[in-house]
Amino acid sequence: MMERIGSTTIWEGVVARVRIDEFRYPDGSTSRREVVGHPGAVAVVAYDERSLYLVRQPREAVGEDALLELPAGKLDVPGESPVDCAKRELAEEVGKAASGWRELKRFYTSPGFAEEEVIVYLATGLEEAHAQSDEEERLEVVVWPLEELDAAIDACADAKSLIGLLLFRELRREEGA
Amino acid sequence: MMERIGSTTIWEGVVARVRIDEFRYPDGSTSRREVVGHPGAVAVVAYDERSLYLVRQPREAVGEDALLELPAGKLDVPGESPVDCAKRELAEEVGKAASGWRELKRFYTSPGFAEEEVIVYLATGLEEAHAQSDEEERLEVVVWPLEELDAAIDACADAKSLIGLLLFRELRREEGA
Numbered sequence: 001m002m003e004r005i006g007s008t009t010i011w012e013g014v015v016a017r018v019r020i021d022e023f024r025y026p027d028g029s030t031s032r033r034e035v036v037g038h039p040g041a042v043a044v045v046a047y048d049e050r051s052l053y054l055v056r057q058p059r060e061a062v063g064e065d066a067l068l069e070l071p072a073g074k075l076d077v078p079g080e081s082p083v084d085c086a087k088r089e090l091a092e093e094v095g096k097a098a099s100g101w102r103e104l105k106r107f108y109t110s111p112g113f114a115e116e117e118v119i120v121y122l123a124t125g126l127e128e129a130h131a132q133s134d135e136e137e138r139l140e141v142v143v144w145p146l147e148e149l150d151a152a153i154d155a156c157a158d159a160k161s162l163i164g165l166l167l168f169r170e171l172r173r174e175e176g177a
Numbered sequence: 178m179m180e181r182i183g184s185t186t187i188w189e190g191v192v193a194r195v196r197i198d199e200f201r202y203p204d205g206s207t208s209r210r211e212v213v214g215h216p217g218a219v220a221v222v223a224y225d226e227r228s229l230y231l232v233r234q235p236r237e238a239v240g241e242d243a244l245l246e247l248p249a250g251k252l253d254v255p256g257e258s259p260v261d262c263a264k265r266e267l268a269e270e271v272g273k274a275a276s277g278w279r280e281l282k283r284f285y286t287s288p289g290f291a292e293e294e295v296i297v298y299l300a301t302g303l304e305e306a307h308a309q310s311d312e313e314e315r316l317e318v319v320v321w322p323l324e325e326l327d328a329a330i331d332a333c334a335d336a337k338s339l340i341g342l343l344l345f346r347e348l349r350r351e352e353g354a
Contacts, residue, residue: 002235002242011188015211015290016195018188023237025315033237034192036213036291058179059288060200060210065179067288074289107334110286110293111236111244112251113192114213118336138202157284159295159336166343 001026009037038116042086043072045104045164046096046123047146053094053126054142054152054161068142068152070120070161086121091131094141099125104167109159120164122171178203186214215293219263220249222281222341223273223300224323230271230303231319231329231338245319245329247297247338263298268308271318276302281344286336297341299348 006022017037024030046053056066073089075082083101090096102122109116144152149172153165183199194214201207223230233243250266252259260278267273279299286293321329326349330342 002237002240004237004240010190011195013187013195013197013211016213018190018193018195020190021237023235025235031237034190035238036193038290041289058200058202059285060179060181060198060208061212061290061292062285062288062294063179063181064285064288067285069288105339107336107339108236108239108241108244109336110291111239111241111246111335112218113215113238114287114291115238116287117239158288159284159286159340162282162284163336163339163343166340166347170343 005030010034034113036114038074038114040075040082040115040117040119041072041160042075042082042089043070043118043120043160043164044086044090044098044123045070045120045168046090046094046098046126047168048124048126049146051146052144052149052152052165053090053096054144055093055139056142057139059158064157066140067158068156068161069158070164072118072160082119083121086119086123088131090123091129093139095129095131096123096126097129098123099127104171105163107160107163118160120160120167122168182207211290213291215251215291217252217259217292217294217296218249218337219252219259219266220247220295220297220337220341221263221267221275221300222247222297222345223267223271223275223303224345225301225303226323228323229321229326229329229342230267230273231321232270232316233319234316236335241334243317244335245333245338246335247341249295249337259296260298263296263300265308267300268306270316272306272308273300273303274306275300276304281348282340284337284340295337297337297344299345 071093
């Protein structure tokens, strides 16, 4: 097993942290790696009989005015479980609560340099929630017709959202929808 | 349209670079964002009648000894086009050349904080190439049976590879494979 034998934070900003970690491999050799730290994140495929609940928001890092994505957020509240984070984000971003929660997949967004792991959930049994947050002033809720799921996949350029939508399409096919 | 009106590099390592970019939105308001720079990357779904050509490698950033992934690499050679980068990576990582190249999808791996965009290609008409690199000493080639594609998707925890494999499964279904 590879082992982490050292870690030094070399830069810390408001959002990003960069570490140099040192590793020892099973053959005894070692290496140093720059790692961009991340607390992890969750994303939610939320749907009812007619619609998927998506969002559009500016993504400054990639120069996009309005990237189509699943409701999502970072695990940045100490002590909050991933599924509770997903519930909070779904309420804050699209104003919905859900009675059914199921984990669809866990994955790393860019394991070559970033620590981020995302858990994608499926949320069903939706009802109105009144927790929309003022923080997300540039976020637009997109009620996307379920019958146009293929078009959402074509339009989506965000990795976590693509994975959620592709796995959701698969599930619906298995269920004969 | 959102506009980038300023950019300052605040930390630069061997791999990662962090900038503070300033943006102006259509309503005239502005914001500053930390952005982890990235040159972009390519990944390749390479297959023949029997097999998919995957790799396993340690991913120190996420503490994984042997993450299952598509052959892939960063766009870090000045002047090299994305498809040429994909050809080089396929040769270096799994020792294959391909006569057919098709772009499957472009997406951002983590647009909330990182600039990285990945292009996933489908590569067909494989033959042996002799360009395997010594740099990738901890990389293992995995010849994965095509009929066990579902198991590769289940085993995969890397976003770019998941997207490539999910879209490939879809294509094969459309082609009646």
